[in-house]
Amino acid sequence: MGYELSHIKSYVLRAGRMSAAQRRSYETLAEGFIVPFVPEPVDLPHIFGNENPVTLEIGFGMGIATAMIAEDNPQKNYLGVEVHRPGIGRLLWEIEKRSVSNIRIIEYDAVEVLEKMIRPSSLSAFHIFFPDPWPKKRHHKRRLITRPFTDMLAEKLCPGGYIYMVTDWADYGDWALAELSATPALKNRYAGFAEHQNWRPETKFERKGLEKQHEVRELYFIRDLV
């Protein structure tokens, strides 16, 4: 299916220096865990070496929550997509520390990864934790959770698969609730915002938001069975 997706980026590459440990992890582990971007559909079972269900996480930041979730769920696979290289180095470090084998990373814009590399109905879930909120009105066009991108997310999920998004920006929460509710192939699992999912560890951006007294809003939508 073709989508008229915006070519405006949902991120600005942050300069952030890599620590020595992140650089070492990046240099030694990239080959085993980073999947290069290719402009064509990929075979996920081949990438992971098994047929386990795949959750794709957009923008894992430092990836500590990603590594914890993957460690807690060895029967599932996790594909993390991120553009911030120090964060990728950090997640690689966590992968080694925790000896997890069910994570792969793509260092590229998630919009293009989904458009080009991911086949329809091939994912069991999306995790999107604290996406850049772009609070200024003139920047709202950069917000990731916007139709028709949400239609593409739905198309990549297998029936019954879910999208779990969390934000500490009230206005982005309201916006995302409206956009996801308006996506025909998705159904809200809750009436409005979701209950807190206890299995999700706190993330770095969540902690920063809570320190500023931001309220955290969770959204949980399911791909329709039809």
Ligand SMILES: C[S@@+](CC[C@H](N)C(=O)[O-])C[C@H]1O[C@@H](n2cnc3c(N)ncnc32)[C@H](O)[C@@H]1O
């Ligand atoms: C506000 S941070 C949140 C990081 C992490 N999930 C957390 O909660 O600590 C958003 C992250 O999403 C990444 N990001 C934004 N748009 C992206 C895109 N289109 N593709 C890949 N990563 C993206 C940014 O690089 C950034 O690291």
